[in-house]
Amino acid sequence: MDTILVPLPENYEVINFSQLKISDVVSQAIEDAESFMSNGEYQRAFDRVHTAFHGYLIEILKKYEITVPRDENLSKLYSRIQQLIEKEIQPTELADIVKTTIRSSNGMISSLNEARNRHSLAHPNTNIIGKREAKLIIGISSTVTDYISGYLDK
Numbered sequence: 638m639d640t641i642l643v644p645l646p647e648n649y650e651v652i653n654f655s656q657l658k659i660s661d662v663v664s665q666a667i668e669d670a671e672s673f674m675s676n677g678e679y680q681r682a683f684d685r686v687h688t689a690f691h692g693y694l695i696e697i698l699k700k701y702e703i704t705v706p707r708d709e710n711l712s713k714l715y716s717r718i719q720q721l722i723e724k725e726i727q728p729t730e731l732a733d734i735v736k737t738t739i740r741s742s743n744g745m746i747s748s749l750n751e752a753r754n755r756h757s758l759a760h761p762n763t764n765i766i767g768k769r770e771a772k773l774i775i776g777i778s779s780t781v782t783d784y785i786s787g788y789l790d791k
Contacts, residue, residue, distance in 0.1 A: 649677040652779045656786040663692040679771035687753040711750040722788050
C-alpha cells in the first residue's frame, strides 16, 4: 500500500485589530484584512489595514470634536492624534522620551501611506510590497493603534 503525504495547512498569524472596530466601514476593512491574513496574504491585507487605520483616526478625532478633511493623509491625521496623546503621558518625567517615540512613529505612518499608495493593489502599481514587509507594516500599525486606543478610546 502506498502512503500519500498531504501537506499540513500553514498557520498564519492574524494580527489583532479589534480595537479599531469603531465604524461599519472600518469593521468591514478589518474583516477583509483578517481574512487575507488568515491565508497568509499580507500584501492584500496591507491595503485594508491602511483603510481601517485611516478611518479609525478620523473617527477618534470626531470623538474629540476635531473636524478634518476626508482626504487628509495618515501622517497629518496622526499628527493631530499625537497632540491629544502628548497631554496625557504619565509619568510626566518620561513625557519627553515618550513624545520623541510618538513623533518618530509618524515617520513609520508616513511610510505606511507611501507604501500603500505606490506598492499595493490600491492603485495600478507594478512593484507590489513583499509578504514580510507587509506583515511588518501591519504589525507596526497594530502597535501604534493599541497605544492610541489606550489613551483615546473612551
